[in-house]
Amino acid sequence: MAGSRAATPAVSRPGAPGAQGGRPGPSPGAPAGAALALRELRFWLTNYRRTWKGTIYSSVASPVLYLGAMGLGLGRLVDRHGTSALGGVSYLMFLAPGLLAAMAMQTAVGECTYPVFGSVKWLKTYQAAAATPLRPGDIFRGHLLFVTLRLAMNCAIFVAIMAAFGAARSAWVLAALPAGVLTGLAFATPLMGWAVTRTKDTSFSVVFRFGMIPLFLFSGTFFPVTRLPGWLRPLAYITPLWHGVALSRSLTLGSATLGMSLVHIGYLAVMAAIGFATSAWCYRRRLYV
Amino acid sequence: MPTSDVLIRARGLTKKFGSAVAVAGIDFDLHRGEAFGFLGPNGAGKSSTMRMIGCVSPPSGGELTILGMDPLTDGPAIRSRLGVVPQEDTLDVELTVRENMLIYGRYFGLPRAVIAERTAQLLDFVQLTDRAGDEVEPLSGGMKRRLTIARSLISEPDILLLDEPTTGLDPQARHVVWDRLFRLKQRGVTLVLTTHYMDEAEQLCDRLVVMDAGKIAAEGSPRALISQYSTPEVLELRFDPSEHEVAADKLAGAPAERIEVLADRILLYVQNGDTALAAVRALGVEPATSLVRRSTLEDVFLRLTGRQLED
Numbered sequence: 001m002a003g004s005r006a007a008t009p010a011v012s013r014p015g016a017p018g019a020q021g022g023r024p025g026p027s028p029g030a031p032a033g034a035a036l037a038l039r040e041l042r043f044w045l046t047n048y049r050r051t052w053k054g055t056i057y058s059s060v061a062s063p064v065l066y067l068g069a070m071g072l073g074l075g076r077l078v079d080r081h082g083t084s085a086l087g088g089v090s091y092l093m094f095l096a097p098g099l100l101a102a103m104a105m106q107t108a109v110g111e112c113t114y115p116v117f118g119s120v121k122w123l124k125t126y127q128a129a130a131a132t133p134l135r136p137g138d139i140f141r142g143h144l145l146f147v148t149l150r151l152a153m154n155c156a157i158f159v160a161i162m163a164a165f166g167a168a169r170s171a172w173v174l175a176a177l178p179a180g181v182l183t184g185l186a187f188a189t190p191l192m193g194w195a196v197t198r199t200k201d202t203s204f205s206v207v208f209r210f211g212m213i214p215l216f217l218f219s220g221t222f223f224p225v226t227r228l229p230g231w232l233r234p235l236a237y238i239t240p241l242w243h244g245v246a247l248s249r250s251l252t253l254g255s256a257t258l259g260m261s262l263v264h265i266g267y268l269a270v271m272a273a274i275g276f277a278t279s280a281w282c283y284r285r286r287l288y289v
Numbered sequence: 290m291p292t293s294d295v296l297i298r299a300r301g302l303t304k305k306f307g308s309a310v311a312v313a314g315i316d317f318d319l320h321r322g323e324a325f326g327f328l329g330p331n332g333a334g335k336s337s338t339m340r341m342i343g344c345v346s347p348p349s350g351g352e353l354t355i356l357g358m359d360p361l362t363d364g365p366a367i368r369s370r371l372g373v374v375p376q377e378d379t380l381d382v383e384l385t386v387r388e389n390m391l392i393y394g395r396y397f398g399l400p401r402a403v404i405a406e407r408t409a410q411l412l413d414f415v416q417l418t419d420r421a422g423d424e425v426e427p428l429s430g431g432m433k434r435r436l437t438i439a440r441s442l443i444s445e446p447d448i449l450l451l452d453e454p455t456t457g458l459d460p461q462a463r464h465v466v467w468d469r470l471f472r473l474k475q476r477g478v479t480l481v482l483t484t485h486y487m488d489e490a491e492q493l494c495d496r497l498v499v500m501d502a503g504k505i506a507a508e509g510s511p512r513a514l515i516s517q518y519s520t521p522e523v524l525e526l527r528f529d530p531s532e533h534e535v536a537a538d539k540l541a542g543a544p545a546e547r548i549e550v551l552a553d554r555i556l557l558y559v560q561n562g563d564t565a566l567a568a569v570r571a572l573g574v575e576p577a578t579s580l581v582r583r584s585t586l587e588d589v590f591l592r593l594t595g596r597q598l599e600d
Contacts, residue, residue, distance in 0.1 A: 035398070036365070039395050039396050039398065040396075042392075042395055043392050043395070043396070046384070046388060046391070046392055047381065047383070047384065050383060050384070123379075123381060123382065123383075124375075124377060124378075124379040125379060125381050127345075127375065127379045128375075128379035128380070128381075128393070128396075129396055130345050131343060131345065131368065131371075131373040131375065131379075132368055132369070132393070132396035132397055132444075133365040133366070133368050133369040133396065133397065133398070134365070134396060135364060135365060287345065288345055288346060288347060289306075289340070289345075289346055
């Protein structure tokens with residue numbers, strides 16, 4: 001064999017010391033679930049080292065464009081006609097915390113559709129991980145941890161940009177960060193299980209067009225849902241994004257009440273928890289055929 | 290062989306997908322240090338069996354014990370001691386060769402220093418050292434396969450599972466992979482592989498089972514299978530197309546253990562090809578060309594699984 005050397009790869013040999021029922025050298029064994037999920041997280045972090053620059057660009061550009069065009073541009077018009085319907089704050093102040101929650105949803109949808117589907121269908125990196133000690137649930141939880149980090153990152157960037165635009169009135173704006181992450185998780189956990197069990201990616205554009213965009217526009221991000229026709233309002237109240245927007249906004253503007261905050265947090269947490277349980281099951285069903 | 294050397298034990302192992310039966314109750318034992326092959330046509334149940342052994346497919350019935358453990362409850366512990374080369378590459382093509390090794394080593398919880406040391410050894414072994422810093426995407430199919438093999442060895446597995454390791458590779462790339470697998474075998478690594486290539490099975494396997502329609506049709510060493518299911522030699526006769534059928538009729542009385550009439554030639558399974566050829570001529574049959582060859586695993590395979598396409 002040309003160019004080959006008598007390299008000795010480390011593989012177990014019969015009769016080698018400790019080979020009986022085990023193997024020579026360090027014995028990694030099979031640790032408990034949390035450690036296994038962290039290994040999947042490290043895979044995603046390694047992967048992210050290649051793509052982080054591009055994602056930072058969109059994480060910064062999106063809020064700047066929206067806050068600039070809508071918050072400042074459109075806001076100048078809105079503010080001229082009085083903002084009592086907005087709770088007496090400027091349109092920029094009204095818009096920014098809602099937009100934070102809406103963008104958290106977008107981040108979740110972006111991170112939990114094609115990346116999940118691609119991992120199982122195109123790159124098959126999920127299958128590679130499933131051949132190691134990791135179980136489908138570990139792969140799901142590890143990837144979800146990465147998504148959570150991305151949500152936290154994007155929400156933190158958003159809060160910084162809000163401050164730069166003068167839309168941060170008090171330190172309460174920092175409370176919008178966990179509210180945004182929770183909103184994102186409410187979408188992320190069910191979406192991951194749904195995406196991993198798809199056989200084709202055609203349904204993703206349906207989710208974007210008929211799920212994400214209507215939610216983005218009509219969940220109180222750009223105008224209070226009280227401005228919607230009466231029959232449509234209950235519909236807005238049961239959407240998860242409205243709870244995220246309302247939570248983020250009320251905390252930021254100091255109008256939060258304990259009762260309503262608990263309702264919002266409870267709604268989003270239950271949705272995230274249901275998604276968490278069902279998606280772990282979906283991952284198992286998809287990877288253990 | 291002492292039972293402690295049985296690494297995998299299957300009894301009545303079954304896999305069903307709905308009403309379709311992929312593996313219909315098979316028994317086998319895999320011993321430490323052997324190279325064991327599952328040979329069979331597409332859809333015979335080879336890959337389903339491999340996935341059950343790899344603990345990523347729960348058996349529908351029967352018993353399966355791997356390294357003394359139950360795949361249903363001890364999946365992570367078993368998989369930590371397996372190396373898997375899947376049928377389709379599962380490399381992260383956006384990362385470099387070395388990063389793929391790093392990620393995989395981490396999945397097994399290996400420290401970075403250990404991964405680095407083994408990566409250097411293994412990339413040398415599969416002749417990819419000079420591509421270590423390159424992205425995987427542009428590598429050839431043969432290089433990707435070798436990387437997958439190197440990756441599967443990073444955890445120093447007790448058993449290496451290879452599902453159709455050379456399917457889709459060109460002849461040169463296949464020979465390089467075979468050469469590497471042969472070296473592993475010489476070092477005593479326990480290999481389990483599936484293939485539908487007879488030459489691959491003959492070269493690499495100490496023992497193999499022929500699977501057909503989810504069942505084991507035969508089991509033994511390549512040599513034993515040939516002597517059990519075929520004759521030592523095969524006489525291949527070709528005729529002018531116009532004489533083919535007439536010759537086939539006349540040859541019905543020829544002294545052969547089995548005669549197979551194909552579209553382009555007639556095969557006589559015999560003890561001695563030259564003697565048989567003389568006997569054929571004595572019957573007044575003169576072939577356009579004749580060839581005497583030794584029986585191969587392919588003769589066994591085609592006899593056991595038939596020449597018809599399964600699907």
